Amino acid sequence: MKVKINRHAAKALKKVLEGPEAEGKLFRVYVTNMHGDHAHYDLMLDTPTDHDEVVKTDKDIEFILDKREEFLDGVWIQMFHVPKEEWVITNPSKGGHHHHH
Structure with a gap:
């Protein structure tokens, strides 16, 4: 399984992982809703x-993915600052639909 993350998202998530509430935990990417051929995603500690499966990204952040959920393989986690600050979690290999976090 694979996870991609952009540098803005990695920076923000690393700050959360440094906090006391994250001790001993990792971020889990999970499906919040299914709509036929695509899913909506979210994150939690x-x-x-x-x-x-624990998957390491090229930004040195590990994510938890449920091996039974095919829509998690290939998920892409992004954070944008322009035109507004927002999180976008997509899976381009599964139709490219996304969830604003």
């Missing part, structure tokens, strides 16, 4: 289970 969590710990891996037997059904999960």
